[in-house]
Amino acid sequence: MTANKRLLTRQEAAAYCGLKPSAFSDWVRQGTMPKPVPGTRRWDKSAIDAKLDTMAGIAKNDNAETPLQKWRREHDARRAKS
Template identity: 45%
Template structure:
């Protein structure tokens, strides 16, 4: 007998801050395969570094990448996340 467990999230996808690959792909409106290609090409951000083998993407980073891909720039103070700050100091 094979037992399969599924992670039950406390929040619906539209209210979460971090997505797995399939969720991130769905969020930006592409297939998981195309999303992986966009990550490899540097169009979409790399996964967060703090989840070990599990690959997770930050919603705000996906939003910024989408904005940049269509030429939308922020006005006023730059949008930064804790991940952006970590990446700036840790490479």
């Protein structure tokens, strides 16, 4: 498997997760793993990573303030004081 490969076959996705293909298919049916990319029989490696991160409790915090949001908040606070 190429390290930079983004779309994986079921067998590759299963191996990436350390599972047998049948177990990977079970996880997909249960919603534990994402469905394949629409119109294909390939799984997006980034979507698999996101699911694994969630399972491990290290999911990205979508509510975290971005640098732009922080700048705007601080900028607005400074303007309000003037």
